[in-house]
Structures are given as structure tokens and as C-alpha cells.
Amino acid sequence: MSSGLGGERKASASLTRPGRGTAPRLHDLASTPEAPRTPLLRSNSSFFASPGGSFRTEDEYVVIELGARFVRGGFPGESAPRCTLHFGPDQQRRVGDYRQWDPDSAKQRRNTKSGQGWSRDYELYRMDLSAVDLGVVEDKFERAMREAYNKYFLLDTKPRRILLALPPRMPHPLMSTILDVLFGHFQAPSITLMMSPILSAVGAGLRSALVVDIGWAETLVTAVCEYREVHERRTVRAGKLLSEEMAKILNAELDDEAQPGDPKLQVSFEEADEVLSRVGWCKSRPRSNRRTVYFPARTSPVLEEFEDAVEAPEPTVTIPFLRQDPPTEITVSLATLAKPAEKALFAPDTALNEFDDDELPLHHLIYRALLALPIDVRRLCMSRIIITGGVSAMPGLKTRILAELEALVQARGWDQVRNYGSASARHEQILRQRREQFELRRQESEDKVTQSLDPDIPRAPLPPGLQDPVDDVIDAKLAHLALRNGPPPESFVGGSIRGVETLGAWAGGSLVAQLRIKGIVEIEREKYLQHGLQGATKEKEVSVVPQRQSMGPGLGRGAGERASWTLGVWA
């Protein structure tokens, strides 16, 4: 039955044209401690590139952001996506199955599974491939994208390039599945991959930031320095855990209200999710632990009073459950609705040494991420904390995280080695030694620091190619001079905890595509259809972060058309 469908791969029309290789890439806007390239080469390439400056103006983009539970799509230069599509059982029905419109069956098909099955029907993918049927991912994604194109994009027949915002470290089979759909079904001539955290930084107007993405399955902390990912940490404390906690609390409340003999009611996934998004909130940091006022610019007396003063009568919220049989409602105290966030994200009742590495509370995760950064990168990042992701919209959460972090920093500073248990203490110590050695080496070579200090990876000495040539010292001084005369001091704020809002990764992608900045990882349709992801070159020799594939250098890799492409951080 596969008759002609395989022929698709042979689709013709070479879409490459001279000069593509010289297009700007996001990280090229940043510093690049990589091997020097001859200026001659660069001049040549721009000379041959685009006579008349009409470079790529004819190319149009679609901007797509992918998450575990949603896909957003729209056009460059627009402030918001044209559509945000979610994945749920109603999106997975057969054609011609209209059960979601039937109120009777709506009552029947409430999902009250626990454990793994709790949210499976609502996810597009999981990072753990053993728990994922890639065929189903393909089906779900294809259907969602078809809806996006047919219902919201309403494009003419001209193929559009795609800027795709992806979470970092997406497994290759998963990426292949996504790219197969976009190249195969939606005829994209090329796809530019960008990391969501970097686009979040762009969407905040920043070049360096600590991006805290509180997503669905996990919270990802990414240190970005000059548009480069330099460090990353993750924890499972995120949306999914939160929704499970909320379900537990609501089930307990339902039990309390039930008359003896009533059937036992259980909330469904949708109900827990809805309660969280409507009335879930996060308490401010308990006063007993407070040492300072955390927001000198705008002190928040209301916030403190809210926490400590016992209000009478206690404020409550009445939540209807119309899909329960019979429909019911419960009245819970406002304080109860803040418990899930407390327990799932901050876990104040558990000692720190009882957590596994992948289940640290959010503030400790952020603190450790900062701790692992080189001093000057840390100085920049701590004053540029971007909290984003679906859960971050919860009222009070950002304020709480920043306050907890501030308190941690006040209590511990940056040099103190904490005793996290003997094994990890040793680990931390080794880490510190490495860091000191690195600092030393860094000062010696006057190197710009964009180097990650990932503790899990043994550090290799800097290859000679990564060390800067001598005349760069002058260059650096010139740069310093320019700093003093040029930009306003606000852009150099550092050293204190400060939260910055972002418009989100999608809006960042919209800006990048509007400015026609090219990504690091750009995949041409022809090459992908021939070789798949295996077609990417492994550019180990130019890796900025040792032992881990990083964004390769964009420019200077041969003049004119770039013959090869790289998977960058996803390699």
C-alpha cells in the first residue's frame, strides 16, 4: 500500500541558494570564544552573498513552539500566537466521533486514573522514550498541526519556513518524529530549531538570564549567557506533580463533605487542572524565616499581612463540580488552595538531604544552578531571573520563588559549602576546586566566560583553539571603553536577585524571525529527507562547552552556502 508515498522523499526543487551560510545566527550576536577566523573570508562571503541586499526577504516564516502539553503557532512580528492547541482525549477521537458534545457521555468519560495514567491522554510526549509510542506522538502532532494550518494560519500555497522552539535535550527519535511531520506533511523548505530558554530570554529583552521554566513534567533551570546555554538543571517539581497534589486535596475535601453512604467521588484530571488554573495560588514566604524586606522598590505589606494575620471569617472559595454525578460543589478555604504549590514545588517539610537530585525544591534548584556558574556569569544571571512556563502564571508563585531564593542567598552566600550529606559534600568540594582552577585559568587567559561548569562532566583542559590570541587583550579594552560610554547602566545590573518578566518563548521566536536572525540549527528539507538527523555533522572540534555538543559557530564555516548542518545543543 505504500505505493507512491515513498516517492515523497524525492520531492525536487533545490531550495538552497548562495549566501545562505552567511545569514546571521542568534548566538553570533554574542561573544564567541572560538578559533579566530580570517577577516578576509568573512568579507568575501558577504561580498558574494547578497547583491542589492535583497537577502532572504522573500522567505516567510511560521513560528511554532512545542511543549509537553501544547503547541503554539503563528507568524513573525505578531505579539501573540494565532493559536494555542492542547492535547486531550477530545483531540484524540476518531473522525465522526462527536461524544465531546454529548453532556451525558461527558459525565461518563471522566478520567480519574492515578499514577502514570493520570495525565497521559493530555500529553504530546514524554522525554522518557520508554513511556512513549512515537507513532501516537506523530498522529497527535500531525492532527494538531493540520488544525493550526487549516483553521488558524489560513495560508496560501506558498511553502513557509518554520522556526521551531523546542525544549533543550529532546531525544533524537522524538525530534525526528516532529521534523518528519513538519517536513513531510507541511512542506516546510527549512526548519530552524531554537531552544525555548534562549527565546524566553529574547522575549524578555535580555542577552543573559537564568531561565526557570516550570513546565509540565519538569522544571528546567537554564543559565543563558550572551544567548548561549551555559548550564542546566532540572527537577520533577512542576505542573504534573502540582495537579496530582491538587487532586489529592480536592478528593479529601469531597470525602469530608460527603454524607455517610454516599458514593465516593473523585475529581478527574480536567477538574484538578481547572481548579489549579482558576483559583490555585501560592503563599508568600512565611514570616518566621524572614530576615529582610525582599522588594525594596515595592515593599509588599499586603503580602505579609496576608500570610500572618488570621482573618475572620476565614476566606473560602466555592468550587462547582458540574460533571460529577450528581453535580456537586464544595467550599474550601482559600488557604487550602495554596497547599498544592507549597507541597509540590517547595516541600518545606522535608530535609534537604532527603531529596534525590531530580527532585530538589525549586528555590534550591535555582540556587544550585547559580552556585555552579562562574562568578561574572552568576552576577549577570542572578539579576535576570526569568520565571516562565505554564505553572508560572499561578498568582504569588514568582514572588515566592524570588523571596525564597533571596533568603537562601542571604543565609548561605556563594562560597559556603553546604553539607548536603557526606557524599554530596565531597562532590561540592570537588566542584569548588574545579571552579577555582577554572577561575585561575580564566584570569590568566583573559578569556570571556561562557563556559559551563557542569559538575557531571569531567573537565578537559582548554584546547589551544579555544584560547584567545594575544591581540584580543586590546580588543577587550576597547570593548570596555565602549561600555563606559555607550549603553545605560541598567543593562549591566548584577549581583542582586531580580526577577524579569518574559513574553515567553513563542514571542521571542516571533521577534527573532521578524528580525530575520538565523538560528544555529537550520535544517534544509532536501538534506533532511535524504539523511534524517544522521545528516547533521558532529562538530566536536568547535564545541564551546567541552564534552557536550554545543551550538557550533555559525559564521565562517566555509564561505557561501553551508554544506553541512549541525544539531547544536540537541546533538
Next chain:
Amino acid sequence: MAQPFPYTYYACDCFDSNTAASASRAAQTPADDEDARTFDPRSPRSNYALYPLEHLLYCEDCQQIRCPRCVIEETLNWYCPSCLFEVPSSVVKSDGNRCTRNCYNCPVCTSPMTVSSLEKPTEPSATGGPYILACPYCHWSTVEIGIEFEKHTGITNQLSRIANGGKTLPTQKERDKERERRKEAEARGGIGGRDILSGSEDSPTRDGEGNAAPPGHDDIFSNLSAFYKAQMQAQTPSNPFSPHDLNFSSPSTYSRIMNLYSSTASKKQKREKPALMREAASALEGLALHDPASDIAAIERIKKEGWASTLSPARKLAQLNPHVRFDSELRPTASLLCTKRGKRCRSCRHILSKPESKITSTRYKIKLLALNHIPRLSLRALSPATTTTTPGPSHPPFNYNALRPGIPIHFLLHLSNPLFDPIRVTLATPSTTPGAIASRITILCPQFDVGANTDVWDDALSSSLSPIAKRSGDAQFEAGKIYDRGRNWTAVVLEVVPGFVTPLGGKRDEADGDVKGGGEVDADLLEIPVFVRIEFEADVSVEERGLGDSRGSKGEKERREEAFWTVLGAGRIVDV
């Protein structure tokens, strides 16, 4: 179910044959035995492969079913489903995917809204206004968000200028101008005294507010966008190679910006000493610092106004800005435009369907439906085998929703042929249905012929396939014999013994963490996968059949074959 029992779904197998990734996935899972190839209607993928026959097209060149996934769609024209106005593609490009006339949907219940006048008889106004948008269904209106219109036309334009609460919104141009004005003022006032939070009091757009509201999403975006453009422009000194090259997309421009912070800048750049590209430093440049005040305000509001003031996920998603939380932030949503689309075969690019371009027409110039090429299968319960056939009006209708386990049921599988050639049909089905409730399936006569879809007169003249005698005792229940036959249809008997809803069946996927039973809605569903193969001799140029009567033209025939999976929905099994 989608459709009332019994129903038939057809599988398009394009999903597992069109990508290399799926091919390699298939290679990983050993498809060694027959079972592996049996279509499983319970598999989550099956939901994406099964379609009612009416939804499928047919490519005559590829001689294959084409489902919505294996066609390419091309937009022919755009129109508003509400006012039926045809929107030119240039306008779609500039004004977006929504109607810019007066077509709005209710943000609460999505019904189309109407423009109504609030004019008081006592104080008539020149325009007949003020006007509002109101929902005739749930009675929500723009009064609830403090918006009234002066005129009853041009609602889109008026709405874009009014914020919730009635304040005037500046246009993009005014915003840009204001931004420039304030930036200049800042530059004059010196860097030190700069208010990096948004609101300074001299803004004409924020008159009357002591403390300015934080800038909205769109404000921040346009500030950011302007900031990045300005940064790029500042990096565009003259280029020795193309002096007129001042646009953003010039690679030479970029090579300069790119290396601004670079310690490996080229000699040329050192000479030019370009200014540094930097980050946004003020609200005017799109920087928004976290402000706990908004958090506190939201919590206070939940405390005071409770559940009803917050928006459900569906309502949020229907908004242009889905980051809203409270009902006072709702905006009426302009109707999404619809398109008329042509469909082509993904494999050979032939046109499969093309609607008439007139908006009001629902007809098609071309539509190659699968139901004209693929036999239609339909299922019907004959009667419970235990009771003898007692025809008569008193017989209660068969209850497909309560199939009793362990008791054989006879279904009639009716297969009708849309082709102008007689076909030979071979049916195959697994002996038991996949899944926890294993029902036994037997097709009493899996191979049979079906007559051609000739007109009725041909039928009368034909003697080769005369109908067999009906109701000849229990003979029709015998294996290998068809039950009934007509001009272009044949019916055979399908015997089903529904399996037991075992007590353990409810906990079968425990390793997965899925505790089925209570939650799993469709576990009791009896769906029968049936593989259908048809063989026939067709005229060689079958795709030209429409051009004339090719049936008698040359007599040149070719042997053809079609094969596909279907799923028969027989009913639900009751737990006994």
C-alpha cells in the same frame, strides 16, 4: 460512540507507510506473526487511521483510499462564515485570520453577537447610539466590560481603540510616536533620573492616572520589537561592498553585529569600532521587571470574588490573549475566517476534490469519493441464535448496547459494490477480538462474489448471478454459504460469541499504572476488525470512465485488487 451501533469504520494505512521514521520504528518491532499485522481498533493510533466511508477520498491514479492525512490542501478562497464576505488573500495577509467587519462571537458561549442600541427614548442621539455588542443566547454584552460604541458599523475599528473599562487605546503609530517622544525626553533629562518602570505621568495616553498601570503584553512586545530594530539599525554603518545596503537582512550588517562582544573581532571591525548591541534597559525598550503587586492583586481578587470571576480554560483559550484570568478581561472575539480548499493526492498530486469557488455554493467541481470505489460494508443483527426466528412487528428491536457474554449472536454482514464490474471478495478476521474481552468471531462465508453496479435493466437480463432462494430453513447459517444476494450486493452471516468482562480485566494494565475499569469508558466495546480484499477485472483506462461509456469500448481488461482494514462496531457487552 461516534455513530449509533452498528457502524463501520475504514482504515487508511497511510500513517505507517509515509515516513522513514515510522518505517524504522516498524523495523524495531518484529512483525513476525499474523497477530502483529491484525488491525487493533483499541490501539491509540487507530483513532487517527479510522474514518467513516463518507470522509474518504479516492485517488484513481494511485488506486488508493485517501484520508485527510494523505492529501495536500490548497486554499482557494477565504471568507467569513458569519457575513459570507469573501476576503481577498492580500487582506488576509495584512489584517489576519479574522473578520474585520461586525462579526463577533460571545466570549462566554461563542454564539454570534449582535449590535444593539442603548439609546434612551428620552434622550435620542444623532447616531442612534450608544451601541453595544450583545449575545442573544446567554445575554452577555460589552456593557459588562465597560465598552460602548458610537456607531453601529466599523465595530472592529472601534473595538481596537477601546480598552476594557472604556479607556481609549493608542494606535500602533501613536504608540511609536509616544515612545520616541519619551525616549527623547529621557535623553534630555539624563540617564540618572530615569524611571525604569513604565509609567511616567507625562504620557497623554495615560492621562488622569496617578500611578500608571503596568504595560500590557502588546505594549511590551512593540517596545521590544522597536528596541531590537533600533539596535540592529545602530549597527549598520556603511558597507564597503554595498553602500546602499541598509536593511536588516543584509549579511554584512550582521557580521558586524555578531561580533560586537567577540574577542575575536576582525581587523576591519576593530577599525570601525561599532557600538555595542546591548540588552533592553527600560520599560520603553521592553524590559519588564517582576512586580509582586500584580500577584497580590490577583490573590485578593480570588479572595473577594471567588470562582465565578475566574475564567475556565476553554474561555481563556478562545481569547486572542489566552493569558487572561478574570471575567472582566474578556473581549468579544472576531469570527475566524473559513477557507474553501482543494485537495490533492499527497503522492501523485492529482486533484481529488475541488469546491466551486462561489462562497454560497456547497457543491464541488471535482470530488472523488471513496464510496464510489470501495464496497460499503454494513452490519445488522439477525437475531439471537437461541430464539428461533420469529418475524413479526411484535419482535422487540435488538439492543446493541447490551450484548450478552457467552451467547452466540448472528449478524448479517452486507456488502454492496459501487463498481461497474463484478467483484470477488475475501474477508478475514482474527478468530478472537483483540483486547481483554476476547469475543469469538466467525465469518461463515469468507469468500464470495458481488454483482456489478449495473443499472436495473442489466440486472434483469443477467442470469449468471441470480438471487438464491431466501429463507430456506437454516441453510443460510451453514458455513461456506452466503445468506442473501441482490443486484450489486451480497450478505453473509457473522457469528459472534461476546467474551466475558472478566473481573481481572479491570486491572489489566497495572504495570502501566492505568487502572482501567472505572475510568476506561470503551473497554466493553465490541469492535470487530475485518480485512477486506476485493479482486476484479476492470477496463484498462478506468480513470477515463467519466468521459464516456468505456464499458464496451475495447474490452481490454486488467486484473485489479484492493485491500483494506475495516472495523465493525457491533455493540457493547454487558457485565453479567
